[in-house]
Ligand SMILES: [Fe+2]
């Protein structure tokens with residue numbers, strides 16, 4: 001094979017950066033938007049854990065993914081788990097569709113049922129238990145793809161201790177919500193500004209752990225408050241401004257009455273929407289898609305999108321997005337188009 005010259009190799013690398021954004025626009029336009037529940041249900045008949053929106057399956061979603069999962073009656077997700085369960089350096093949202101049970105998250109019990117949602121704090125040990133005779137159906141979304149891209153994805157699972165990175169380092173390492181454990185410089189008063197700044201860096205992880213432990217975790221459906229916005233009636237579900245220590249994943253729920261439409265907008269964050277009630281139509285970058293309850297929609301980055309309720313029931317959409325991750329990178333941008341026609 002012909003060897004490329006140094007000039008050719010490095011010109012190609014430079015052009016890769018220059019061309020990327022335009023190429024990415026093309027990939028966004030081609031990505032699959034609608035994932036039908038009927039298809040997912042069929043697959044769940046064969047295996048209880050089905051990835052739906054996932055870059056490993058061809059999705060263009062770079063920052064989060066979504067899967068469906070069934071926990072059989074009176075069992076525990078990952079039945080061999082005894083006490084710890086598992087923990088990971090990704091943020092996770094779990095939304096329960098059917099069934100009842102409870103979760104143990106860092107030693108605290110949370111009881112849940114249909115319509116409830118968990119925001120699992122970073123690196124907390126957790127496990128989920130079905131308490132009834134019916135299967136539990138849930139969806140979950142995590143920032144796995146983002147953590148993998150950063151080279152910081154750690155999944156420690158009680159069933160597979162041979163893959164532990166930190167938990168084998170003793171009892172103390174198992175109690176912390178900081179991968180590798182937190183540390184503090186305790187030199188009394190810092191002697192100069194640089195020493196003070198550096199001490200703050202060392203103390204950051206410990207402070208972060210305190211904030212994670214103080215974070216809200218469980219959201220009950222009945223506690224959601226819908227209020228009018230340019231996009232329509234919206235309830236904020238998970239957001240740092242309402243008591244969650246979330247850095248990457250945010251959640252809102254939107255409700256659109258029969259015959260009405262949401263606002264239109266576009267943004268730089270990834271958004272995966274679960275239809276939790278009703279039926280409707282969405283326009284995404286000039287394409288129309290008809291959907292029903294339990295279908296999933298993956299909204300491509302920076303493409304205009306707008307929902308229409310074409311049914312007779314209220315249309316309810318659970319939108320899980322990575323706006324917070326983009327905010328923290330200084331990259332958030334949201335353009336508002338047409339406003340909702342019912343607020
Ligand atoms: Fe988990």
Ligand SMILES: [Fe+2]
Pocket residue numbers: 265266267271299305
């Ligand atoms: Fe959106």
